[in-house]
Amino acid sequence: MTDDERLPQPAPAEIDLVTVLHALGDPVRMRLLTSYADGAEHSCDPRHLGLEHLHKSTVSHHMRVLREAGVTTTRVAGRNRFVSLRRADLDARFPGLLDALLAAARATAR
Amino acid sequence: MTDDERLPQPAPAEIDLVTVLHALGDPVRMRLLTSYADGAEHSCDPRHLGLEHLHKSTVSHHMRVLREAGVTTTRVAGRNRFVSLRRADLDARFPGLLDALLAAARATAR
DNA sequence: CGGATCGATGGATGATTGTCAAACCTTGTC
């Protein structure tokens, strides 16, 4: 099976603010963040994310940046990856930041 | 005289979230932000900012990035520039974001 | 087994970026 493994990610205490902001300072990754705001797990398919124009390897790259920054976590299940927000870890380390970011993204994206 | 002019900066409504995050996704500029958190005006001298190791033109570059992102404003007075946070504009556009960022920076920088 | 699917990986490429150095410009000072 090899289910329920996680791709490499920083420990909660190692999440660095500048690294997180750098990760989110890109329109594609900000788009991914807003997709993940529902708290659910998401596949990596660009077509499910409003990123049809991007190559799948490019999306894979962006998801790696988010994961290595500590923004997301990726669960491996079979040949699928399920990506979700590390909301609890982020809220614990940077209280209010994630909510402010998501609110800002929602307010300006329409 | 030519006092009290401002270097070019985006209008409040033009401040873009991703651009702001991109600007702050750099350790030097995050350091500048925390310096500006007191709300006061600051000179551009690297020695007044804990950036003695950086060339003055490098600091000038970083301050330009912050200003063009809408994070700071620069008042020209004689041969001096006075840089300060655009706190009101940022709070109006992204409520809670600046406070969360500064709190996060304070919490992790010591 | 054979083929298809999901996604990661490695290489290549063009664009962006952080840094320094040197020159420049404007303003204040002698």
Place this chain on the structure above:
DNA sequence: GACAAGGTTTGACAATCATCCATCGATCCG
């Protein structure tokens, strides 16, 4: 006017980055 002071601008250079393409690995399905 000559010179110093505070910053900006330009050029150069190395490093990083976003993107695509091709390939690969593992898993699931007939």
